[in-house]
Amino acid sequence: MSSVPMRPSPSENPPAQRGLSAGRIVKYLAIALALFWSLAPVYWMLATSFKTELEATRIDPTLIPVHPTLANYVGLGGQSLPFFAFFLNSVISCLATAIIAVVIATPAAYALSRARFRLRGTISYSVLLFRMLPLVVMLAPLYLLLLNVQLLDSVGGLIVGFTTFGLPFAVWMMKSFIDAVPIEVEEAARVDGYPRWQILLRVVTPLILPGLLTTGTFVFMEAWNNLIYPLTFMTTMDKQTLPAALVLTFTGQFKTDWGGMMAASTVTTLPLMIAFFAVQRSMVRGLTSGAVAGA
């Protein structure tokens, strides 16, 4: 950045240096614009959630709530709709899916990464293909299956639904994490005479812990985002998940109450936001080793 005229070092040639100052301004402007584009809607949601019903739909919107109020949040707790129940339903079903998916997927991912059995290639490809299946293709038969085993309208049925995308994803992602663990680490422990299961528990597990956490979070987020399964499998309103409840109630309670709607949206976003930023670092590593380095 120095404006002091200097002999350019070999790595910074003059034309690049000259274009820099003007180029830099454009660059920072563009970054600022991108930040605005990414954050403004989120700010708008937060700001609106503190506005009164009247202020939220003013023809000339206010940038900052004129009469900030918590009424929208308080209203979520004490109205005809059990928002806390929706919240809990979402947390339970998504958390259970994430844990189940990771617990089932990790041993499989390890076997697919390390062992050399005959069906390994076929299974790996199938998992990848399953990952790409359109969910609606399975919607009708899954509905009939859950109907037959009496799991419709229950958290169990929802978890089965979420597993259809959570499990293949977890296997795929865990495999890329395990692939990144050098096999020499395990071989060293084996030479030292440790039995295989102890190596798995004491050597491999600690090494893939960030991967487990990241994968679990991703499955959780995908389940939290899912709307079509709760909408089709759940019939009792009290058992509904948060996103589905938002969609179902919007025609009634929130029809014009955008302040209340944005408060409910904020509450729906919060768990995802926390989960996302908690694992952001290892997520960057996991995603890139899976998608970029895997290429």
Place this chain on the structure above:
Amino acid sequence: MSATTLDQPVKPAPARKNAERAPWIDWMVLPTVVVLAVVIGYPVVYTLVLSATKYNMLDMVPPRYIGGGNYQHLFTDPIFWTSLRNTALYTFGSVIASSLLGLTLALLTESLTGWRFRSVRALLLTPWAVPFVVVAFLFRYMYLQNGGVINAVLLDLGLIDKPVLWLNNSYLALPAIMVANIWAMMPFFFLLLSAALAAIPNEVIESARIDKAGTWSMVFQIKLPFLRSALFISSLLMIISNFNDFAKIWAMTQGGPGYSTTTLVVYVYRLAFENFNFGYASAIGVVWLILLLIFALVYLRAVRVQV
């Protein structure tokens, strides 16, 4: 073949033999296989069967075999073709736009370092953590005719002279949903492409600099070729996820006005759970499955997945 095998240095034979003598390791794959067979294998086979039947749950009669009847109907069903077109527009439009935006941002933020880069990256990733349904309602609110911030700002700037009915106009509704979708999807491309940029070997950049490559030729001739595979993979992943996108469209327009935002997911959902026409819905599912398999094969070939 396998990357792990290639990466392994040549080890003394006994150690390798030892490695292979643990058959229970192979069996660790079993729970996954069983669960996938039940929750995916069975439904897919069942879909194939249902697609050859006339089956409406409301009729209270068991499925009746009608062979290719559903498939014949499909070819003359204008709504099917409309939703196929909408799906393609929605998917490819959103993916192309957000990948280009993500790429631009990755290149722009590349020279930032340390806490600056980390905080800019964290802030740019924020939309990723917003649930799809919330994205939908948030944009629906901002698109409002009266009280929507987008109309208010555009009126203030004098770009329009009366509020636009973004989501109620059959030409504007699909692009309007796509804007929300692009907003939500861009962070994914930004993150993956940033990582791919960081993975370009330093020597490559250095030697290009010594050759006095300008900014543009640096981007187009040096960096982009390195990003090709990351760009390709992330695009295909997002194409597949967009084919499946239900939440945003359903929460914003429910496929309307008319059929202008009805994609295949929305159409199949409507057929199956508003008309309970499971047979026909399954047939569309099968056609779609075939389309997606073609994509999957392209993807697998392109990535040359190491299994």
